[in-house]
Amino acid sequence: MIGVFRAAWIIARKDLVVEARSRELAYTTLFFALSCVLVFSFALVHGAESPGADRATDAAFHSQLAAGILWVSIAFSGTLALGRTFERERQSETLRALLLAPVEHAAVYLGKLVTLLVLMFGVDLVVLPVVGFLFDAPLGAAPGLLLGVIAAGTLGFAAVGTLFAAMLVRAHSRDVLLPILLYPIAIPVILAGVRGTAAIFAAEPDLGSAFLWFSMLVFFDLVFVTLALWTFGPAMGE
Amino acid sequence: MVPALLVIAAILLAGSPFVVDAAPYEASMGIVSKIFYFHVPFAAAMLTSTFVSGIASAIYLIRRKPVADFVALAAAELVTVFGVVVLVSGPLWARKAWGVWWVWDPRLTMTLVMWMIFAAYLILRRFGGPGSEVLSAVVSIFGMAVAPFVYWSVNMWRTMHPQTSVVPTLPSSMAEPLWWCMAAIFSLYAALLLVRVGIERNRAALEAAYIALED
Numbered sequence: 001m002i003g004v005f006r007a008a009w010i011i012a013r014k015d016l017v018v019e020a021r022s023r024e025l026a027y028t029t030l031f032f033a034l035s036c037v038l039v040f041s042f043a044l045v046h047g048a049e050s051p052g053a054d055r056a057t058d059a060a061f062h063s064q065l066a067a068g069i070l071w072v073s074i075a076f077s078g079t080l081a082l083g084r085t086f087e088r089e090r091q092s093e094t095l096r097a098l099l100l101a102p103v104e105h106a107a108v109y110l111g112k113l114v115t116l117l118v119l120m121f122g123v124d125l126v127v128l129p130v131v132g133f134l135f136d137a138p139l140g141a142a143p144g145l146l147l148g149v150i151a152a153g154t155l156g157f158a159a160v161g162t163l164f165a166a167m168l169v170r171a172h173s174r175d176v177l178l179p180i181l182l183y184p185i186a187i188p189v190i191l192a193g194v195r196g197t198a199a200i201f202a203a204e205p206d207l208g209s210a211f212l213w214f215s216m217l218v219f220f221d222l223v224f225v226t227l228a229l230w231t232f233g234p235a236m237g238e
Numbered sequence: 239m240v241p242a243l244l245v246i247a248a249i250l251l252a253g254s255p256f257v258v259d260a261a262p263y264e265a266s267m268g269i270v271s272k273i274f275y276f277h278v279p280f281a282a283a284m285l286t287s288t289f290v291s292g293i294a295s296a297i298y299l300i301r302r303k304p305v306a307d308f309v310a311l312a313a314a315e316l317v318t319v320f321g322v323v324v325l326v327s328g329p330l331w332a333r334k335a336w337g338v339w340w341v342w343d344p345r346l347t348m349t350l351v352m353w354m355i356f357a358a359y360l361i362l363r364r365f366g367g368p369g370s371e372v373l374s375a376v377v378s379i380f381g382m383a384v385a386p387f388v389y390w391s392v393n394m395w396r397t398m399h400p401q402t403s404v405v406p407t408l409p410s411s412m413a414e415p416l417w418w419c420m421a422a423i424f425s426l427y428a429a430l431l432l433v434r435v436g437i438e439r440n441r442a443a444l445e446a447a448y449i450a451l452e453d
């Protein structure tokens with residue numbers, strides 16, 4: 001019996017090696033995230049700004065829009081990645097082997113979570129500059145806090161998502177059930193992420209409220225990782 | 239127990255229109271304010287039911303007692319049923335009081351999110367296949383845990399709905415009908431919960447009998 005963190009690291013490293021060889025998840029997730037940014041831009045941005053338009057309202061609207069589109073693409077592409085990571089384990093019947101391994105079940109959860117986080121952070125780091133470029137969002141206004149909000153939000157989303165994706169591996173119609181279960185529960189993360197990011201993107205960054213949203217995300221992460229660690233064992237048990 | 243609760247609920251519900259009718263009109267809203275006497279008890283019963291389901295699910299996850307699962311399922315169904323009443327009666331009232339059907343207020347958003355989580359719970363029960371009772375238990379626990387976050391985050395974002403603190407300050411002419419309706423709705427809730435748990439227990443017994451017959 002090896003330590004939980006060491007076992008988690010071994011599982012994560014295994015997944016990352018598999019992923020590094022095929023790069024299937026990285027490419028598909030990234031491309032899907034960029035497609036989301038484009039689709040939502042076309043849906044929400046109205047043509048060229050007319051010269052007479054109110055500049056200030058436009059700027060405020062744009063900072064909201066950029067934050068919203070960023071988080072929608074993070075959530076949607078994250079769902080795609082979640083489904084695929086466990087589909088891989090299901091196809092080769094390896095999840096059972098993982099669960100039979102003489103390690104704590106929590107280690108399996110943590111290992112999967114680390115893999116997904118590496119993947120989703122990678123996507124975040126590409127999508128963020130793209131959103132900054134397309135919407136003229138001030139990425140440099142408070143880079144540390146911005147990265148903190150995005151990292152904390154991604155962690156919260158992945159923490160709940162990993163648990164549900166793992167549980168649903170053996171359920172019927174899992175592809176449909178994952179977003180149905182995940183989105184209502186992830187609403188606080190999305191909301192706090194969007195509000196925090198919009199506060200930083202605003203023409204006059206409101207760092208106080210951005211920090212408040214960041215703290216809420218951290219608190220949410222703590223509660224949900226704890227709950228997930230506690231329920232993962234019983235839920236995957238038999 | 240169940241027949242007694244049903245009789246109490248029936249008597250109280252039969253009397254409630256007269257009690258509500260006797261209550262004075264609220265100054266600014268007129269007759270629409272009477273929705274209050276049903277909207278608030280249903281909302282309170284719905285919120286109670288989310289906790290009943292969440293706690294029963296946690297017990298089921300630890301102890302694996304089937305009856306805990308039956309209670310969790312029955313309570314989850316009642317969350318969605320009572321939630322429909324809350325989500326229909328609320329906008330009817332809001333249209334008159336605020337001029338719009340819906341606002342993104344913490345209480346409204348939380349009710350909608352809880353309703354969606356428990357509707358997802360029922361979808362999982364229905365289409366998840368074997369083993370979905372364990373998965374849905376986890377959903378129910380997360381649903382219960384997510385409520386304060388939704389409430390707090392939307393509260394920071396914007397607020398409009400009257401606070402719960404309004405209830406103790408009501409004049410007795412309005413408080414008495416409210417408590418009457420509370421008692422009616424909660425006895426109805428308890429009766430429905432017990433009936434549903436009984437149905438589920440019978441279903442499980444029947445299933446076990448079938449399996450025993452086949453073996």
